[in-house]
Amino acid sequence: MLFLNQDKKMVRLMSLLYQRDGEWQKYTDLARGIDASPKTVKIYIENLEKIFYEYVQFQQTGSMVQVVFDPNFGLLTMHRIFLFHSLIVQILYHSFFSPNIEKIDLSLDLDCSESSIFRNIRLFNQELPQVYDLEFSYSQMQFIGPEREIQKFYINFFIEVMPDPLAWPFEKYISEEDVQTLAYLIGKYIHGRKMYPAHFKYIKIALGVSLIRLQQGFVIPVEEYSPIFYPKVEELVKVPAAGLVLDHYVRKNDEDRVQLMYQILTYLFSV
Incomplete structure (x- = not known):
């Protein structure tokens, strides 16, 4: 549910790169693997490089890319890190700790446009009713629905999205x-x-x-x-x-x- 369509394609791309760790791969082959254009693949790889710079080395030529993974870096870790850095998760994360946050402040914090925030929330709301009796309000930047359901969502959210499953998500607020x-x-x-x-x-x-x-x-x-x-x-x-x-x-x-x-x-x- 937290993986939107673009996120799913980027995770799929990372999985394809992981399967051929250290090998040079053509953008065209990767594009076919995730049903996207070579140009989109290049954009995705630039985004992935920003997220995984501590664990992965990227090298690019005109039409090919080589990715070398840290030996201690696994697919489960990759999924958790990527999920945490996805825009919708960051929107939900920030709105939990700052329920009255202004959209302009959020866009500055996340280095994205307000239209990107709106689009991600809209797509998220399309998936949300399948699991929770909730809606995330773009105008209010918080969930609308029963408080019990909101707490249920956030409990599962923090268990699922933290990159380190042993990390305490509320360190700045509660010991x-x-x-x-x-x-x-x-x-x-x-x-x-x-x-x-x-x-x-x-x-x-x-x-x-x-x-x-x-x-x-x-x-x-x-x-x-x-x-x-x-x-x-x-x-x-x-x-x-x-x-x-x-x-x-x-x-x-x-x-x-x-x-x-x-x-x-x-x-x-x-x-």
Whole structure:
């Protein structure tokens, strides 16, 4: 879904180059392989060189190109790096951390035109309803739809697009150590069982998304408190480390700690 048509062709091109690592290849052959013109292939290669300059060496002649890959550079790494640098991912990434960003500021940050931003959002919205009950608004530069669905999207987004799967996406905003502590306490007080690494990572990312969205004023409506989970949340907030996370990141004045923690965990209760 995050790979738009042009992105798919560029990934296909990179895969073709990877298959013949170190060999000289004709632009015409590569063009046939991705159903594009030789001129377009040259443009794509220039873009790929900017993205992968740390891992790949490009040499070009009039009609041919040679690409030499770092021995430690694999296709999975390539896909993650390329995806993260794609324009639509950068649009979504910036709009998450700056929900009120102006289009002119975004275009300057991403070194692209506003028309390119509009085109990528339009294409993205054509794919989005197949998976999420959401629309990304070009005028508002943020998602329109249920907050639960928005958080679901961004949790999967950050798991999928970070070039380093072990990197913490929210470092400038929320301490990974604090969230890790809270995730551990959730496993102990809410789930009551040991969590596997993949589940633990999911909970960490979900907490990061929920905390930042709450800081920005976005909440999942709670129509009724669960008689199963509410008492567990009451026990959780009595733990000093959990209370410190609330006080440091989201609690204002005399807000009820139990209700605030319940709000942070609302999405997880439905997973």
